[in-house]
Each structure stands twice: as C-alpha cells, then as structure tokens.
Amino acid sequence: MTCLADEPYAIGTLGDRLATPNVGRSLQVTILSFKPVPIMTITTPRPDDASGSVISKRLATLLLLAVFGAEAALAQQPTDPAASERDRAVKVERLIAALDARTLSERQAAERELIDLGLDILGLLPRENDLPTAEMRQRLRRIRSQLEQLESTTSIDATPITIRDARTLGDALGQITRQTKVQFSGAINASLPVKIHAVKIPFWNAVDEVLDAADLDIDRFGGVEQSLKLVPRSPDRPRRSDTAAYSGVFRIEPISVTARRDLHNPRLSGLDLMIDISWELRLTPIGLSLPLKEFGAKLDNGDVLQLQASAETAEAMPNAGIPSTQTSIPFQLPAGRPAKIDTLSGTIDALLPGKIKHFDFDLGSDTFPSKDAGDVTVTLESVRGNGSLHELRVNVKFKQADRALESHRGWVFDNPAYVTAANTDPAETPDDGSDKPAQPTRIENLGYEIYRQTSDEIGIGYLFDLESQPARFQFHYETPSSIVRSEVRFTLHDILLP
Known part of the structure; x- marks a missing residue:
C-alpha cells in the first residue's frame, strides 16, 4: 500500500x-x-x-x-537557482501575453501581478517595440516605470551586512568586502583575534563594530575609490559606535566643538559644532542641506542651547571619491559652565542618486530616439563637426529634479560620457587563437560645455575625436535614473564642551 x-x-x-x-x-x-x-x-x-x-x-x-x-x-534542501529563474521567465512570458487578454479584468490582473513580482523581473521584460498592440506597450511602460522607481528608492536603503562567527580581523573585514565590494587598506593585522557575529545590520554599524573590536579608525582622506584606509585609533578617542548616530546610508558624528568670546562685541561670541557626515561608498549624495530650524540641543544643566539668530541652513558639499563631508552648526555661547550637550537632534535633507542607468546610442543611425529609465530621459540631440573634432549634444531631463540641477551642484558633470569603437589594430588584438571579438576601445571626451540649463534639464555638448568617421562609434552615457529626496533624522548624545 x-x-x-x-x-x-x-x-x-x-x-x-x-x-x-x-x-x-x-x-x-x-x-x-x-x-x-x-x-x-x-x-x-x-x-x-x-x-x-x-x-x-x-x-x-x-x-x-x-x-x-x-x-x-x-x-530545507536548496532549490536550483537556474530552475527558479526559468520558472520566473516562463511566468513573465505568460503574464506579458495576458496583457492582451480578451477582458479588461484579465489585462489589469496581469499588469498587477507583473508589478507584484518585483525587481527580479526587470531584466526579463521585453522591449516595447516587440509587443504587437498599443495597449500592451502602454501597460509594459507603466510596469517598467513603477519597477524602476522602486529600484531607485531601494537603492538608497542601508546595505544589510551579516558577519557570521568571525574570529579574526581579516575574516570580519573579508565578509564585509564580499557583500559590498568595499576594500580595506592600511593598518590591518589580519590575524588579530576578534569575536563578531551580526545578522543583517546596516553597513556603518557593521564597520564600526569591527573597527572598535580591533582598536582601529578611518582616515577620512586616505582611501581611494571604493576603499577605506584604516589607522590605529588614538588612545583618547572614544569608540566609534559610542559617538555616532546612524540613519539609512548615513553615519553622523561630532568631531570638534569651538567656543569663542568676543570681548568687544559679545553678540559675535558663539559655539561652533563641527559634524562629520559619512555615507556608503556605493553612492555619492548630490546635495546635503541641514535646516537649522529642525535642530534642538539640550545641555547637561537643563538649559536649551540656542542657535545663532541669523542661521537658517547649513550646507554640506559632497565630493566624488571621498565618502564623507563636514559642516558646522552655529550656536550661541551658553551661559555658565555646562560640561556637555546631553542631546542634539537634527535633520539632513539629502538629495541622493537613484539606480545608475546606462544609455547607448549608435552614431551610425539616422535618428537618435530619446531613451527613458525611471524619472530620467536622455536624448542625443545632434552630432556636429567642430573643426577636427565632433560635438555630441546630450540633453538630460528629470521628471523631479528637486534642486539637483542648480548651478552650484557639479555632480552631473561627473557622469561618465564616452564612445567606443571596435578594435581594429592587430597589435592590440589578443593573439590567443580564439574567436572572441576584439574588445572595444573606450575613448573619453576631451571636454564639454553647457548649452542649456533649467530647473529640470541640462544640455551638455561633449567633444570627441572620432577620426572623421562618427558612424563607426557608439556613444555611452551613465546617469542616475532618478533623484531621491530623503529626510535623515538623527540624535547625538554626550558631546563634551570646551
């Protein structure tokens, strides 16, 4: 039986x-x-x-x-990832076909189900032009737009880190590197004994826990791209995790307090608190503003620490390649002799880049249709001869720029803009007997100029040496697919006063 x-x-x-x-x-x-x-x-x-x-x-x-x-x-047995991916692809194909179903309810249900499948299906969606009907293309456009907006939003969440039973410094840092691609250099004794176990904690919490266990600190200006340089912690320096506040991708820490008393004009006396704002290395904020009306500070004697009357906003200027910046908060000089600020709470208005998207344009085409991803539209408007060079005019427009394109913000000029061409030089072609195509040669732009700028779009003309044969090249442009505004609230404790 x-x-x-x-x-x-x-x-x-x-x-x-x-x-x-x-x-x-x-x-x-x-x-x-x-x-x-x-x-x-x-x-x-x-x-x-x-x-x-x-x-x-x-x-x-x-x-x-x-x-x-x-x-x-x-x-509990592991499933076959390849089989799961095949099943997902089959399901997406079935639901795409259902976007052209006989009844409206079936078409709406298929659209909702595709969105509910989440970000994993973005790479499985077909191109709009491959769909036979206008309604299918419209529904696919909505599906892709919603998923790309979700992708942009989730890209600014803190990266969860898991460190499983690390017994040495090298093991703990190695586990962080494998999950984030962030490298560590400097004063590292890989065999130093530590004992760390943490499950899905934010990136900066994980880094600080490891560094505190090893009596290490970070040289804010010593690292290179995607790298943190470690140095021995100063003997009198408190543990990093004891002095910092954490919020999303950010780490906030006070680094100095300066008091001044003007004997001729007491109204010019004051107390300046310098804070360091760090972020995860995988992104660089577009802008950081600290609305001072959102700040509140209480001293250990019970008094409220007042802000300078003329102060409205403190600006912090992020720089590409350095994952931190500093800004000063101006307070009035407190009366008496308080020993510390018990609590300091504030808000950072952060403009953050969404998911980075790559746009390609074949310069041999007769026309260059605009390309969309998330909230951004990139248009290659023209390819013009400019003496012995060529100027490629590119317009970048955001649905919600939110002050990101103000003239003092230079992030957009750091967006990669380059061309590639097939490598036809036999001396540079790998002679390994394989049938692999030659790797394309990347050619950087020789300079740029702005030809249009509004609150939500910017036009930039890039100069390239295309050897009088632009049709042989392909233009590549990378930019965030959206600008995400994030309100970062934080609270610091026990800030010693001079």
Whole structure:
C-alpha cells in the first residue's frame, strides 16, 4: 500500500487498514513527499490478532510524524537557482501575453501581478517595440516605470551586512568586502583575534563594530575609490559606535566643538559644532542641506542651547571619491559652565542618486530616439563637426529634479560620457587563437560645455575625436535614473564642551 502525504484519507485511516486481516504476513508502506519522490519505506509484520489494532494505531502515529518530518527536511534542501529563474521567465512570458487578454479584468490582473513580482523581473521584460498592440506597450511602460522607481528608492536603503562567527580581523573585514565590494587598506593585522557575529545590520554599524573590536579608525582622506584606509585609533578617542548616530546610508558624528568670546562685541561670541557626515561608498549624495530650524540641543544643566539668530541652513558639499563631508552648526555661547550637550537632534535633507542607468546610442543611425529609465530621459540631440573634432549634444531631463540641477551642484558633470569603437589594430588584438571579438576601445571626451540649463534639464555638448568617421562609434552615457529626496533624522548624545 502506498500512502501519499497529500491524501488525508490515507493518513487518517492508516491504522484501520493495517488492522484489516490479509493473507500476507507483512506490509510495506512507502511515504511520499508532496513531490513524486519517495522519502521513506517501512516494512512491518502484519498483525493478525486483536492486538493488531493497538499496534496499527501506534504505527499510524509514527508514520504521520514521519511524513511531516521528512517533508520539512526536504523543504530545507536548496532549490536550483537556474530552475527558479526559468520558472520566473516562463511566468513573465505568460503574464506579458495576458496583457492582451480578451477582458479588461484579465489585462489589469496581469499588469498587477507583473508589478507584484518585483525587481527580479526587470531584466526579463521585453522591449516595447516587440509587443504587437498599443495597449500592451502602454501597460509594459507603466510596469517598467513603477519597477524602476522602486529600484531607485531601494537603492538608497542601508546595505544589510551579516558577519557570521568571525574570529579574526581579516575574516570580519573579508565578509564585509564580499557583500559590498568595499576594500580595506592600511593598518590591518589580519590575524588579530576578534569575536563578531551580526545578522543583517546596516553597513556603518557593521564597520564600526569591527573597527572598535580591533582598536582601529578611518582616515577620512586616505582611501581611494571604493576603499577605506584604516589607522590605529588614538588612545583618547572614544569608540566609534559610542559617538555616532546612524540613519539609512548615513553615519553622523561630532568631531570638534569651538567656543569663542568676543570681548568687544559679545553678540559675535558663539559655539561652533563641527559634524562629520559619512555615507556608503556605493553612492555619492548630490546635495546635503541641514535646516537649522529642525535642530534642538539640550545641555547637561537643563538649559536649551540656542542657535545663532541669523542661521537658517547649513550646507554640506559632497565630493566624488571621498565618502564623507563636514559642516558646522552655529550656536550661541551658553551661559555658565555646562560640561556637555546631553542631546542634539537634527535633520539632513539629502538629495541622493537613484539606480545608475546606462544609455547607448549608435552614431551610425539616422535618428537618435530619446531613451527613458525611471524619472530620467536622455536624448542625443545632434552630432556636429567642430573643426577636427565632433560635438555630441546630450540633453538630460528629470521628471523631479528637486534642486539637483542648480548651478552650484557639479555632480552631473561627473557622469561618465564616452564612445567606443571596435578594435581594429592587430597589435592590440589578443593573439590567443580564439574567436572572441576584439574588445572595444573606450575613448573619453576631451571636454564639454553647457548649452542649456533649467530647473529640470541640462544640455551638455561633449567633444570627441572620432577620426572623421562618427558612424563607426557608439556613444555611452551613465546617469542616475532618478533623484531621491530623503529626510535623515538623527540624535547625538554626550558631546563634551570646551
């Protein structure tokens, strides 16, 4: 007799079946999982007397427990990622076809289900021009737009880090590197004993926990791109995790307090608090503003520390390649002799880049259609001869720029803009006997100028040496797909005063 785990009758009446007289002297029971794969086979003597009912009930209970235990064990077995990806692709293909279903409710349901599948399907969506009807293309456009906006928003969340049973500094830092690609250099004794176990904590919390365990600090100006330079922690320097506040991708820490008393004009006296704002290395903020009306500070003597009357906003200017910046908060000089600021709370208005998108334009085409991703539209407006060079005029427009394109912000000029051409120089082609195509040669722009700038778009003309043959080249441009405004609230404690 075969008992299937998804047949309640077979399990519920197993005892009665075992107690039924039969010619055979033994009974073989094969237990299957919900999948058609045998898990367990049990062979037992068949009872043929009155005691058989007792034995059968005990056996039925044992078999019932075995079914669920074996099924749970099978559920813990790893699934095949390739099979899961194939299943997802098949489902996406079916739902895309349903965007052209006969009834409106079916088409709407397919659109909702595709959005609910989340970011994993972005790479599986077809091109709009490959769809046969206008309604399918419109629905696909909405699906892609919503998923790209979600992608941009999630890209500014703190990166969760898991460190499992690290026993050395090298192991702990290595686990962070594998999850973030952030490299560590400088004063690293990889064999230094530490004991760290943390599950899904934000990036900066994880870094500080490791550095505190190893008595290390960060040289804010010593690292290179995607790298943090570590230095020994000064003997009197508090633990990093004791002095910092953490919020999303940001780490905020006070670094100095300066008091001044003007004896000729007491109104010019004041107290300046310098704070350091760090962010995860995978992104650089577009702008950071600190509205001072949102700040509040309380001293250890119970008094409120007042801001300077003329102060409205403190600006912090991010620089590409350095994952931190500093700004000063101006307070009035407090009366008496308070020893510390008990609590300081504030807000940072951050403009952050969404997911970086790559746009390609074939310069041999007759026309250059605009390309969209998330909230950004990139248009290659023209390719013009400019003496021995060529000028490629590119317009970048955001639906919600939110002050990101103000003239004092230079982030947009750091966006990569370059061309590639097939490598036709035999001296530079790998001579390995393979059929691999030659790697394209990347050619950087020779300079740029702004030809248009408004609150939500900017036009930049890039100069390239295209050897009088622009049709041989492809233009590449990279930019955030959106500008995300984030309100970062933080609270600092126990800031010692001079």
